[in-house]
Amino acid sequence: MTPHGNPEFPASTADSGSRSIDKAEDQSADRTNAAAAAEIRPTGVTGNVWPIWEVFVRSSRGLSHVHAGSLHAPDAAMALRNARDLYTRRNEGVSIWVVPAEAIASSDPDSKGSFFESPQGKDYRHATYYTKSEGVKHL
Amino acid sequence: MASQTLQSVPAEPSPVRHEPSPEDAARRDAEGQAYFDKVMAEDSRIEPRDWMPPAYRKTLLRQISQHAHSEIIGMQPEANWISRAPSLKRKAILMAKVQDEAGHGLYLYSAAETLGQPRDQMMQDLMDGKAKYSSIFNYPARTWADMGAIGWMVDGAAIANQVPLCRASFGPYGRAMVRVCKEESFHQRQGFEILLELSHGTPEQKQMAQDAVNRWYAPALMMFGPPDDDSPNSKQSMAWNIKRFSNDELRNRFVGMMMEQVKVLGLTLPDKDIRFNEETKKWEHGPLDWAEFHEVLAGRGPCNAQRLERRREAHQNGAWVREAAAAYAEKQAKKQAEKEFAA
Ligand SMILES: [Fe+2]
Ligand SMILES: [Fe+2]
Ligand SMILES: [Fe+2]
Numbered sequence: 001m002t003p004h005g006n007p008e009f010p011a012s013t014a015d016s017g018s019r020s021i022d023k024a025e026d027q028s029a030d031r032t033n034a035a036a037a038a039e040i041r042p043t044g045v046t047g048n049v050w051p052i053w054e055v056f057v058r059s060s061r062g063l064s065h066v067h068a069g070s071l072h073a074p075d076a077a078m079a080l081r082n083a084r085d086l087y088t089r090r091n092e093g094v095s096i097w098v099v100p101a102e103a104i105a106s107s108d109p110d111s112k113g114s115f116f117e118s119p120q121g122k123d124y125r126h127a128t129y130y131t132k133s134e135g136v137k138h139l
Numbered sequence: 140m141a142s143q144t145l146q147s148v149p150a151e152p153s154p155v156r157h158e159p160s161p162e163d164a165a166r167r168d169a170e171g172q173a174y175f176d177k178v179m180a181e182d183s184r185i186e187p188r189d190w191m192p193p194a195y196r197k198t199l200l201r202q203i204s205q206h207a208h209s210e211i212i213g214m215q216p217e218a219n220w221i222s223r224a225p226s227l228k229r230k231a232i233l234m235a236k237v238q239d240e241a242g243h244g245l246y247l248y249s250a251a252e253t254l255g256q257p258r259d260q261m262m263q264d265l266m267d268g269k270a271k272y273s274s275i276f277n278y279p280a281r282t283w284a285d286m287g288a289i290g291w292m293v294d295g296a297a298i299a300n301q302v303p304l305c306r307a308s309f310g311p312y313g314r315a316m317v318r319v320c321k322e323e324s325f326h327q328r329q330g331f332e333i334l335l336e337l338s339h340g341t342p343e344q345k346q347m348a349q350d351a352v353n354r355w356y357a358p359a360l361m362m363f364g365p366p367d368d369d370s371p372n373s374k375q376s377m378a379w380n381i382k383r384f385s386n387d388e389l390r391n392r393f394v395g396m397m398m399e400q401v402k403v404l405g406l407t408l409p410d411k412d413i414r415f416n417e418e419t420k421k422w423e424h425g426p427l428d429w430a431e432f433h434e435v436l437a438g439r440g441p442c443n444a445q446r447l448e449r450r451r452e453a454h455q456n457g458a459w460v461r462e463a464a465a466a467y468a469e470k471q472a473k474k475q476a477e478k479e480f481a482a
Contacts, residue, residue, distance in 0.1 A: 049257065049258075049259055050465070052252070069246055069249050069314075069315070069318075070249045070252070071245065071249065072258060073464075074464045074465050074467070074468035074469075075467075075468035075471060075472070077471075078464055078468070085242075086242055086245055086246075089235075089238070089239070089242065090322075106188070
């Protein structure tokens with residue numbers, strides 16, 4: 001049950017060898033038993049793994065789209081529908097973008113320093129660099 | 140400068156990257172570790188493409204995927220009651236809650252995928268019985284009152300566990316948790332309301348509510364994991380800023396909250412030993428049956444087999460939908476390509 005977040009906490013696994021299913025819980029127990037008896041096996045990884053789409057949601061008019069998360073879908077139309085159901089169940093958005101994850105180019109995390117260091121030593125790009133005008137109104 | 144040089148198109152493909160030499164790899168690891176340590180010291184965040192210690196990646200992958208599986212399996216005890224909800228309003232609420240749990244599972248699979256594990260593999264591991272999930276979902280939901288007790292106590296314990304995880308050092312996990320936590324409070328409140336309504340109903344209804352609370356109390360407390368002295372990995376998880384409070388700390392805090400709230404319900408908690416320790420300023424509770432906990436974890440709980448069978452069956456039943464969607468996408472792509480070719 002780590003589920004809710006306890007790494008060390010071992011979680012449960014399936015019982016391969018079995019204890020009888022508690023039928024008290026629900027009427028579907030019989031059905032699931034029947035299914036098990038019929039040897040329903042998961043088909044498993046089917047081979048047609050859908051691509052990952054990154055989802056961006058505009059929360060209200062006038063704001064930018066912001067990254068919300070990702071999902072898998074076979075095409076853009078399905079990705080949009082899935083994104084609506086997954087990321088906007090409570091009016092969180094008025095517009096959604098979906099972008100194939102592989103189409104996104106990103107800066108190299110290993111070059112943190114060199115890629116971003118150019119603004120360093122360029123304080124004069126900020127208004128706070130200019131102090132002589134302090135006290136002058138509307139400036 | 141000649142105009143043709145404005146756009147820098149390399150005349151030749153960029154040189155093939157050579158396998159890093161052992162020295163290069165060692166240097167990169169040392170730099171990565173130093174950066175990672177700095178991020179930990181500053182209580183900042185690690186993002187998927189950052190260097191991270193293999194054990195950190197593994198711990199997170201295990202924790203996040205188990206969390207995802209728990210949300211997915213966790214739909215079952217409540218989904219079983221959708222068709223028997225006592226009113227249309229309760230039915231709509233329960234469907235919304237179960238749908239949220241599916242969403243939580245998907246947010247978490249997304250976060251886990253950023254660590255390099257394909258989603259299909261995680262789902263397959265769950266169906267094959269190789270992956271683990273919260274033992275709480277291996278208990279049966281016997282009556283409608285269980286919908287109340289699950290929402291109030293199980294989602295309540297989940298919230299207590301998950302709120303600190305919003306600050307987990309791994310960015311995608313923390314962000315998924317923020318989204319999850321926003322949705323969880325509705326889950327807990329609707330459960331509380333179900334119990335409140337029952338406890339103000341007929342004596343039989345009140346008894347049904349009390350029975351459900353009695354049955355879910357101990358399993359809910361065990362959701363926080365084994366006692367601190369039997370929780371060997373906690374220390375490392377806390378050092379990595381994944382876990383912020385110990386199992387017992389969270390559990391004790393939770394007991395205090397339940398103690399107050401159960402009074403409003405007009406019910407009681409099945410634990411005579413709950414007390415506020417004036418010296419430690421902490422809530423204390425009676426002994427829990429950790430032998431049972433370990434049995435359920437080992438797969439010998441009341442519903443383990445049933446839960447996995449249901450998961451496999453649902454996956455199997457959805458096969459035609461996945462195939463149809465893939466076939467449609469392929470057909471559309473082909474049509475589009477033909478159109479472009481004709482143009
Ligand atoms: Fe959830
Ligand atoms: Fe949860
Ligand atoms: Fe929930």
